[in-house]
Amino acid sequence: MVGGMTVRTRIIFFSLSVGLFVLVLVFYASQIVYSERQLTEQRAHQCLQQASLSTDRLTKSEVYRGTARVTTLYVNTEEGPVVLFCDAEGKQVRSLPQKALVSEASIKNILKEQFPSGTLLRLSLGWDFDRPLYEAKIALNDHAWGFVYYDARDGTFLRSLILPPS
Numbered sequence: 001m002v003g004g005m006t007v008r009t010r011i012i013f014f015s016l017s018v019g020l021f022v023l024v025l026v027f028y029a030s031q032i033v034y035s036e037r038q039l040t041e042q043r044a045h046q047c048l049q050q051a052s053l054s055t056d057r058l059t060k061s062e063v064y065r066g067t068a069r070v071t072t073l074y075v076n077t078e079e080g081p082v083v084l085f086c087d088a089e090g091k092q093v094r095s096l097p098q099k100a101l102v103s104e105a106s107i108k109n110i111l112k113e114q115f116p117s118g119t120l121l122r123l124s125l126g127w128d129f130d131r132p133l134y135e136a137k138i139a140l141n142d143h144a145w146g147f148v149y150y151d152a153r154d155g156t157f158l159r160s161l162i163l164p165p166s
Contacts, residue, residue, distance in 0.1 A: 044071055046090030053077065053084075064126020064135060072125045074098065085127035093127050101125070102155040107134045110155055111148060117141040125152055133158065 005013075044061050048054065053075055060074040070093065073084040081098035104123055111120060118138040125134055132152035139145045146162035 040071055043086060043088070043090035044073055047071065047073060047084055047086035047092050048075070050090075050092045051075075051084055051095065062124050064124045064128070066126055066128035066133075066135065068128070070126045070128070072127075083125065083132070085132070094132075096132060101132060101152045102134075102150070104134075106155055107136065107150055107152075110150065110157070111136050111138070114157065115140065115148070121145070 040061070040063060044058070045055060048058065057075050057077065058073055059076055059081075062072050064070045064072055069088040071086045071088075071090075073086065075082050075084060079097070082095055083098050083101065084095050085093040087093050104125075107123065108120060111118065111123075115138055118140050120136060121139055122137040123134060125132065127133075134150045134152050136148045136150070137145070138148060140162070143165035144162055146160060148160040149158040150156065151158055
């Protein structure tokens with residue numbers, strides 16, 4: 001017994017304190033993710049309103065984090081599927097017919113040819129440097145990982161940034 005508490009009691013108290021601390025951190029992190037998701041949905045709704053489209057026409061959305069944050073919205077219209085690119089404030093940057101862009105499947109095939117040992121972690125469509133582009137996050141067999149960029153209009157390889165294993 002040390003200082004009125006047994007060693008066992010101190011260990012239990014310490015374990016409970018650490019557990020409570022971890023629980024608070026997880027809750028805090030989940031609130032950040034939830035508020036980020038809510039803000040993205042709000043901005044997407046604003047962008048759809050600017051384009052005079054209803055949210056029930058939205059089929060997919062994703063966030064591209066390049067030199068600027070862009071929310072990409074895939075929307076069905078009477079003229080066919082359209083992709084809207086919206087800035088961080090919910091303003092429409094550009095709108096393109098989906099048929100004017102290379103498909104995700106084609107980009108995945110190109111990526112497999114260029115990086116046969118790579119594993120695709122994420123593929124997102126965004127707007128950067130005044131053009132639509134795909135950003136692929138990949139992991140390589142040697143534990144390196146990085147980003148590969150393609151022009152979304154024709155699939156042209158733009159650049160890659162491969163980071164060494166840590």
